[in-house]
Amino acid sequence: MNQHSNQVRNGGQLIVDRLRANGVDRVFTVPGESFLPVLDALHDAQDIQLVVCRQEGGATMMAEAHAKLSGRPGVCFVTRGPGSANALAGLHVAAQDSTPLLVFVGQVPSDFQQREAWQEVDVAALFGPVAKWALDAQHAERLPEHLNRAFATAQAGRKGPVVMGLPENLLYENVETAAAPTAVNAAQSHPAARDVEDLERRLAAARRPLAIFGGSGWSAEARDTLTHFVEARGIPVITGFRRQDRFDNTHPLYAGDAGLGMNPALAELIQGADLILAVGTRLGDITTRHYQLLSVPRPRQQVIHVHPQPEELGHVYQTDLAICAGVEAFAAALSPHTDRLPDDERRAWMERASQVHRGWVRPTESPGPVQLARIVRWLGQRLPPEAVISNGAGNYTLWVHRFYPFRALGSALAPTSGSMGYGLPAAIAAKLDNPSRPAVCFAGDGCFLMTCQELATAAQYGANVIVIAVNNGSYGSIRMHQERQYPGRRYGTDLVNPDLISLARAFGAEAERVTKTGDFEAVFERALSAQCPFLIELPLDPGILKP
The missing domain is CATH 3.40.50.1220 (TPP-binding domain)
Known part of the structure; x- marks a missing residue:
């Protein structure tokens, strides 16, 4: 007999049943009262890990990176209004990177829609230009149909994100199920x-x-x-x-x-x-x-x-x-x-x-005591091929992509959308995916501070990532373009940063500052053996804008 044959399931349970049937083993979220039945159903789904993040942008980026590594759609649940707006950053990464991603938005009750109720958002209008498909579900009995289409759409053709609004009342409604859910087979094209x-x-x-x-x-x-x-x-x-x-x-x-x-x-x-x-x-x-x-x-x-x-x-x-x-x-x-x-x-x-x-790829020399090219090249020799290197956006990525030798599939997590803040959430997803594999995030100071709060997520779930924060006290990429277009008129690109070492430690990470190239190796070895996240700060002269 099928497990769910002729059983009554509420909307939240129907969703989790289909996540499980499609091989979803990890879900990322910032919880909202708008989808409590889903959280309750996940409480009983011991084969699906729930990862609670600190901001919806970080949550969708983790889900997107998880999809890249696993080959299956990433899944993220966020709440309506400001929560869904925050999630748009990770959705844009998934769209431009062609990554299968399902984002579920807890929505206002059906009777409140189109009245500008508290935190109401028009899912199709907000996400339609970015997602492959965006809809507000309206009937609990059609959730299985919508979920099957969502999994198929995210994976068919050019892969990408799907967004589904879930009116709160639908998740509490009961539906009689006729058969156990099965995995969706997405259509794939083949060469003639x-x-x-x-x-x-x-x-x-x-x-x-x-x-x-x-x-x-x-x-x-x-x-x-x-x-x-x-x-x-x-x-x-x-x-x-x-x-x-x-x-x-x-x-x-x-x-x-x-x-x-x-x-x-x-x-x-x-x-x-x-x-x-x-x-x-x-x-x-x-x-x-x-x-x-x-x-x-x-x-x-x-x-x-x-x-x-x-x-x-x-x-x-x-x-x-x-x-x-x-x-x-x-x-x-x-x-x-x-x-x-x-x-x-x-x-x-x-x-x-x-x-x-x-x-x-021969390392170049830059002014100052920290030679980033030599450090990146040494990491390529020290780390195993399966190590994951992640990054967000900024001039520091020029050193990473030029001097690090990527050898294994899945060893590079970087947004083609050019999204700042991506590196840390992506590294956390990689470490959760395989705790034995080193996960190293490169981030500029501006890039790191976009999602630094996710260090708390890393500490909570034992994702012992290594963050290499290249700190030049500026939005370096913008500054480079600014100085080319308007020489001598630098404006709006300098940063006054917190003490990154103290900040990382406040989140439960270990942290050290490296001011000379020769000191990096010993610090990195300590980072590899640490039993918690580890941040290595590399102060860099703001005048060094490219290798």
Whole structure:
């Protein structure tokens, strides 16, 4: 007999039943009285961990990072009005990063809606432009239908966020269930056989092909298959903006990442290619250096674009071959095609691409006693491949993405949306996902202070993350642009910060300040062995704006 056959379940229980059926094992929240039946149902769901956060933006960012690591939709519950508005920051990350995310908003009762009741929010109006689907549920008996659609929508095609408003009265209403819930099978697109044949012909004729790996929906198996494929054909690989873990950065075919502060030699390599194989990635403005490396709308290079969303193919660039497929399906179609060897001409192209990367990652020297490039490079040698490196936004990320060698899938958590404050919530999610794996958050002082309150969440749940706070007393990225546009007129970008060491300790973390490069290693070893979160502050001269 089915567990829930002919049983009566309230709205909160119906929701939790379907979370469990779809493999959800962790839910993030800032609790609200608007969804108490959900919290009560989670009380009895011993196989789902509830993580209570300190601010809704941090909660949605944790849920988004959890989705990236687990491959399943992240789930977050927030309350109406100000709670849902706070959650929008993490939703925007999920939208631009193509991450499956379900955000449930406790809503005012149905009879109060459209009266501007206390904390009322129009879910569709607020979240519709960002989410793949946003709705206010209106009938408790339709919750199973809506939940199935939510899971399917978040995972189908280009993955993304779904937001569902839950009027408070619906969660208390009882519904008779007819069958136990089952997992949703989201539709996935697959490449046609003729497309694979066309791909083979174009690659065989190309003299200087270049692959760009990025986007979401990657698995370790797909990554391995695609690695074997490019090895067999001698195709150098670059990774899209903040997607460095899509390809082993120590591999001889790796040519670098197409991100902020792009290697000029890499830009030349992209422009000199005669064929671009873009897998999973959107060809956005950062990866194409503001649409300059590939001409709009018709690039000089041949473009083969593989993406799961048909509307993304041809969205900016006219392609020579558009393949509507997810990364896993595309890799599976290529698995019989990994047994060839590149010719001598292709080998010369491979070596050129490899030299581009090797020269770029040699640590640079900056004024002052703290050499951030050397510290980041040392971390790449000290940490295991599976260690997770997270960051938010700011100039400090230029050092992280240039000098740290990302080797394993899932080792990079960084927002392509450029959201400040993301690094700490993401590192917490990573540590909760696998406590034995080091989780290191890089953050600028401005970035860290956006979500520093989540250190309390880390301490509460034993997520012993390491935060490396690069403190230059300014919004450095904005200052860099300001000084370029208005030399000598710096204004509005300087910060007066609290004592970060005392602040971290107040949250239950250990903390130390490193003022010389040579002292970093010993402090980091103490951080690795600490039984609580650990913050390492690196004071940096505010005049140092890039490597």
